[in-house]
Amino acid sequence: MSKGKDRSAQAKRIVAEQKARERRRTVTLWTSVGVVAVLIIAGVIGWAAVANQDKDTANAASPPGTIDDGTAFGRGGGPVTIDIYEDFMCPICNRFEQAAGPTITQLVDAGKVTVRYHPISILDGASSTKYSTRSAGAAAAAAEGGKFYEYHEALFANQPAEGSAGLDDAKLVELGKGVGLTGQAFADAVTNRTYDGWATKVTDTASARGVTGTPTVLVAGTKLASPTAAALSAAVEAAGA
Structure with a gap:
């Protein structure tokens, strides 16, 4: 059992x-x-x-007059190429512009360089309105009106602080009027965000090229370890200009 x-x-x-x-x-x-x-x-x-x-x-709509596969706006026609990747909200970019801008102008006027400006937007997180993208798009709209460099200078001269909302559309349009962009086409391009997609595309291309910060400055394809006016002049001379 x-x-x-x-x-x-x-x-x-x-x-x-x-x-x-x-x-x-x-x-x-x-x-x-x-x-x-x-x-x-x-x-x-x-x-x-x-x-x-x-x-x-x-x-993304590409503004007319772009160079370098549609990623930049050119200035000058000299034999040595300077590529400048910049963000209009980047304070170091502004300092570089203020320090090296006169040197760049001298090199352009002397026929030594071609400058390619690449407006990119890596600091959208530093504003609450994606100002980096909006300002780069506005710069593209200014280029369509033949005033890229003048507007480029105006954006840096009126650069908002990091962490702020950035300039609103009305102010971006006002800056355009200050450099001669008085037509409705420019204002519409700014308010309608016509070139914001282009700014994103340029930023993606820059990233694919190894650009990890701003300002990134290359002379004849070689990145400057220290983007200063002196280093820029020395690199241009070394490149044979």
């Missing part, structure tokens, strides 16, 4: 263990399904976001 009880208890334990294993397999299966589902959903959302961003940049 005792042996029969033992066999019965053993059988019950075996059945219980089998049921427990089945429950564990079921939990594991549905946990795996849940994880896969979450990953798929995240992937779809991520893909959609990237696809929308790619669509925005792919459809």
